[in-house]
Amino acid sequence: MKVQIIAVGTELLLGDTLDTNSNYLSIKMRELGFDVYKRVVVGDNYDRLYKEIEEGLQQNDLIITTGGLGPTEDDITKKCCCDCLGKKMVLNEKSYAKLRKYFNEDEKAIQGNIKQCMFPEDAIVFENFNGTADCALIENNGKRILFLPGPPAEMKPIYENQVQQVLEQFATDCIISETLNISILGEWDMNERVKDIIESSNNPTVAPYFKKDKRILRITAKASDRQTALDMIAKKKQELRDRLGMYVFGENDETIEESVYKVLKEHDLSIMTSESITGGMIASKLVNVSGVSDYLKRSLVVYSNEAKIELLGVKAETIDTYGVVSENVAFEMVERMFEKFNVDCSISTTGFASGENAGLVYVGLGYKNTIKTLKLQLHGERNKIRNRVSNRALAELRLMILENVSRETF
Amino acid sequence: MKVQIIAVGTELLLGDTLDTNSNYLSIKMRELGFDVYKRVVVGDNYDRLYKEIEEGLQQNDLIITTGGLGPTEDDITKKCCCDCLGKKMVLNEKSYAKLRKYFNEDEKAIQGNIKQCMFPEDAIVFENFNGTADCALIENNGKRILFLPGPPAEMKPIYENQVQQVLEQFATDCIISETLNISILGEWDMNERVKDIIESSNNPTVAPYFKKDKRILRITAKASDRQTALDMIAKKKQELRDRLGMYVFGENDETIEESVYKVLKEHDLSIMTSESITGGMIASKLVNVSGVSDYLKRSLVVYSNEAKIELLGVKAETIDTYGVVSENVAFEMVERMFEKFNVDCSISTTGFASGENAGLVYVGLGYKNTIKTLKLQLHGERNKIRNRVSNRALAELRLMILENVSRETF
Numbered sequence: 001m002k003v004q005i006i007a008v009g010t011e012l013l014l015g016d017t018l019d020t021n022s023n024y025l026s027i028k029m030r031e032l033g034f035d036v037y038k039r040v041v042v043g044d045n046y047d048r049l050y051k052e053i054e055e056g057l058q059q060n061d062l063i064i065t066t067g068g069l070g071p072t073e074d075d076i077t078k079k080c081c082c083d084c085l086g087k088k089m090v091l092n093e094k095s096y097a098k099l100r101k102y103f104n105e106d107e108k109a110i111q112g113n114i115k116q117c118m119f120p121e122d123a124i125v126f127e128n129f130n131g132t133a134d135c136a137l138i139e140n141n142g143k144r145i146l147f148l149p150g151p152p153a154e155m156k157p158i159y160e161n162q163v164q165q166v167l168e169q170f171a172t173d174c175i176i177s178e179t180l181n182i183s184i185l186g187e188w189d190m191n192e193r194v195k196d197i198i199e200s201s202n203n204p205t206v207a208p209y210f211k212k213d214k215r216i217l218r219i220t221a222k223a224s225d226r227q228t229a230l231d232m233i234a235k236k237k238q239e240l241r242d243r244l245g246m247y248v249f250g251e252n253d254e255t256i257e258e259s260v261y262k263v264l265k266e267h268d269l270s271i272m273t274s275e276s277i278t279g280g281m282i283a284s285k286l287v288n289v290s291g292v293s294d295y296l297k298r299s300l301v302v303y304s305n306e307a308k309i310e311l312l313g314v315k316a317e318t319i320d321t322y323g324v325v326s327e328n329v330a331f332e333m334v335e336r337m338f339e340k341f342n343v344d345c346s347i348s349t350t351g352f353a354s355g356e357n358a359g360l361v362y363v364g365l366g367y368k369n370t371i372k373t374l375k376l377q378l379h380g381e382r383n384k385i386r387n388r389v390s391n392r393a394l395a396e397l398r399l400m401i402l403e404n405v406s407r408e409t410f
Numbered sequence: 411m412k413v414q415i416i417a418v419g420t421e422l423l424l425g426d427t428l429d430t431n432s433n434y435l436s437i438k439m440r441e442l443g444f445d446v447y448k449r450v451v452v453g454d455n456y457d458r459l460y461k462e463i464e465e466g467l468q469q470n471d472l473i474i475t476t477g478g479l480g481p482t483e484d485d486i487t488k489k490c491c492c493d494c495l496g497k498k499m500v501l502n503e504k505s506y507a508k509l510r511k512y513f514n515e516d517e518k519a520i521q522g523n524i525k526q527c528m529f530p531e532d533a534i535v536f537e538n539f540n541g542t543a544d545c546a547l548i549e550n551n552g553k554r555i556l557f558l559p560g561p562p563a564e565m566k567p568i569y570e571n572q573v574q575q576v577l578e579q580f581a582t583d584c585i586i587s588e589t590l591n592i593s594i595l596g597e598w599d600m601n602e603r604v605k606d607i608i609e610s611s612n613n614p615t616v617a618p619y620f621k622k623d624k625r626i627l628r629i630t631a632k633a634s635d636r637q638t639a640l641d642m643i644a645k646k647k648q649e650l651r652d653r654l655g656m657y658v659f660g661e662n663d664e665t666i667e668e669s670v671y672k673v674l675k676e677h678d679l680s681i682m683t684s685e686s687i688t689g690g691m692i693a694s695k696l697v698n699v700s701g702v703s704d705y706l707k708r709s710l711v712v713y714s715n716e717a718k719i720e721l722l723g724v725k726a727e728t729i730d731t732y733g734v735v736s737e738n739v740a741f742e743m744v745e746r747m748f749e750k751f752n753v754d755c756s757i758s759t760t761g762f763a764s765g766e767n768a769g770l771v772y773v774g775l776g777y778k779n780t781i782k783t784l785k786l787q788l789h790g791e792r793n794k795i796r797n798r799v800s801n802r803a804l805a806e807l808r809l810m811i812l813e814n815v816s817r818e819t820f
Contacts (some may be wrong), residue, residue, distance in 0.1 A: 279697025
């Protein structure tokens with residue numbers, strides 16, 4: 001099925017609002033095996049929109065519009081879509097009942113907004129639970145138009161809970177992607193380890209990506225139905241996991257802190273951080289995960305030398321001798337956490353976020369009285385460095401725990 | 411000048427890459443007073459791109475393309491643009507010299523990439539300092555095409571440092587927007603205070619926006635040149651600042667933590683946080699600001715009751731009597747920070763991030779032995795709540811300092 005996506009909204013053309021709907025729908029269309037050859041953004045203008053839809057219908061089987069449905073936008077999009085397919089609108093009882101309820105039987109408001117309840121008789125109407133403008137899929141002679149609301153918080157739930165199952169009946173192929181999230185390994189190292197799998201995988205395909213701070217392997221399967229595609233992906237994921245072992249820390253949206261939390265929970269381990277350069281970012285990431293309070297009781301932000309000495313008990317001598325950004329200080333920070341706070345695992349950070357040596361960072365990692373340190377030389381601006389240190393420290397601690405736990409088992 | 415933007419790239423249509431270039435260029439065109447009536451995304455396909463450019467040239471004075479310039483993409487876009495305007499390409503000496511240098515005089519590589527050095531004789535060529543593909547503005551009979559590279563990190567510097575000044579000669583109007591960032595005031599409250607200014611401002615216009623966690627007033631001026639527009643904005647900003655006073659915490663990209671840092675620096679005040687629900691997020695935000703180490707020496711993440719008692723010295727009795735999420739605990743956390751750490755300012759947080767009472771948060775604020783507490787009832791998911799608490803706490807502390815400082819002055 002050939003699809004064209006049209007985003008409607010003058011605010012998009014002005015650059016006030018970034019259009020993310022079109023990208024979202026592109027991914028969804030690919031999942032159904034539909035082909036998107038073109039996307040368009042136009043303003044809230046009936047004539048221009050009409051022209052786009054009319055032309056689009058000549059080349060495509062399905063036009064999807066987003067936006068231009070609200071009462072203030074005068075329902076441009078809906079009218080335009082219906083006109084293009086030669087559809088008359090009648091009052092939709094379900095939408096009307098919703099409107100009456102919404103405006104609390106206020107007759108004046110209801111009549112002022114009644115256009116929102118008008119749909120072609122044979123339209124498949126989708127209820128908008130997060131806004132007032134319902135939307136629909138309409139059809140004439142095998143040509144279809146789906147019009148969806150503009151706000152992503154309204155559009156996405158409607159698509160996922162109502163539209164997708166309707167469109168699935170037209171799907172010939174199902175194309176699904178999932179990702180494995182990789183930590184610690186560099187780009188080259190990761191590719192070397194799975195090069196043969198990448199090269200020999202045609203369906204599913206395996207592609208490495210380096211997005212921002214994330215290293216991922218994307219596995220994409222094409223099959224006649226969703227379940228088959230998912231099964232194919234599951235098998236390939238296992239093959240990659242067998243190869244990469246503990247470097248795979250999660251799938252899809254899973255973050256490194258969620259992955260660390262799972263390990264803490266599984267092995268019932270308490271954790272604590274003492275952070276200089278990261279300034280509480282690691283603790284804050286961990287606290288992002290619901291349930292972490294069972295394992296993280298406290299942490300310290302020891303940004304100054306005096307805080308490292310007074311709060312944590314690092315020796316002034318160590319700082320004087322080796323400098324505060326040093327392996328020795330990172331090591332001692334972990335040592336003191338074991339002594340003073342009796343935790344199972346700990347992370348310390350000390351480094352330069354700016355200045356001449358910006359990006360030089362020492363991380364200390366502790367697991368049950370084993371201490372290791374790590375020297376990092378990172379690039380980029382202040383907050384990128386701090387974020388990278390945080391993610392790397394969490395990934396390294398996770399690996400350290402897993403390696404030690406597997407050794408303890410023998 | 412009428413402009414159409416065309417983003418080229420199959421990866422865009424597949425949803426692998428979010429097109430942010432078109433939005434960026436929309437804003438830039440608006441700044442020049444150019445009108446963008448339509449944006450298009452097409453794949454790496456010569457025929458489809460040709461059709462789009464050809465049609466676009468009929469309706470517009472300028473077509474801007476991004477993407478499809480790299481050697482692997484076979485220079486589709488450049489060839490297409492030149493063909494559409496009937497332009498022959500010849501070897502561009504400057505690009506050629508750059509290529510020779512890039513490939514270190516390796517004749518085979520140079521010949522393999524020589525297409526990248528071909529441009530129409532009368533093209534205005536823009537050098538790409540962040541990639542190999544140079545780009546250009548070409549013209550025929552008053553119709554113009556500007557082709558730019560796809561990666562934003564290449565496209566934006568070229569636009570800002572080279573293209574903008576060329577396009578400025580065609581600018582009739584200059585339209586510029588700036589924002590004032592507002593804290594603490596709710597949507598309704600903010601609107602009430604500046605309603606008359608908003609209504610009476612035609613040029614510059616003033617528009618309130620509520621984006622994510624940000625409340626802003628956007629001021630947009632239209633003038634014959636950049637400086638006049640900036641002057642008009644400056645005047646309107648002052649009018650709004652006079653009205654909203656300390657609730658304006660910054661402009662454009664300035665964050666609340668940067669604004670707090672400025673206040674700490676101006677009045678030479680030390681700061682510390684003791685965080686339960688925010689788990690180090692407030693400290694981490696402050697550490698985002700370069701130079702904060704002069705004012706923030708340490709902070710505590712006291713996530714558990716025992717940490718509040720042992721690290722900070724909160725009385726077990728207070729927690730038992732009032733509950734750990736209470737005004738009394740927030741108050742005592744600030745009190746203990748004054749006693750134990752002798753800081754000028756401090757922030758404490760205690761609240762529920764999930765569960766039945768999710769979003770109930772108490773914030774304690776301290777400024778030179780004055781303590782105040784704040785009860786918040788927030789909505790949304792865990793991390794939204796934590797982020798809101800952090801921003802609100804920083805904004806409230808800033809206000810508390812400014813109010814007290816202005817009182818001290820009298």
